[in-house]
Amino acid sequence: MPATVSSVSVASIFLDVALTVFILVVLSAGIAFVVSGRDRHGYRGRHQPNQLPADLLPLSLPEKSP
Structure with a gap:
């Protein structure tokens, strides 16, 4: 008697896998x-207190007057 496998068990095994x-x-x-x-913004590690992420920096930094 040949061993037959029903399609239900094959589908069940496939879904389990x-x-x-x-x-x-x-x-x-995860x-x-x-x-x-x-973090959720994609920045690696912690930032220093005086260092802002690139997207928070102004586009043009004010020049220091002598």
């Missing part, structure tokens, strides 16, 4: 995001 892979990808992406140290 797909869901597991999806969960692993999401978890690894862990990599946390480990990389970037």
Whole structure:
């Protein structure tokens, strides 16, 4: 008697594997995001108190008068 596999079990196994892979990808992406140290704006690490991110700097800095 040949062993037959119904299409229902094949689809169920496929969905289980797909869901597991999806969960692993999401978890690894989240862990990599946390480990990389970037905040939600994409800046790496902490800024010094006297240092602004590039998009907060004025377009033209005022020149110092002597």
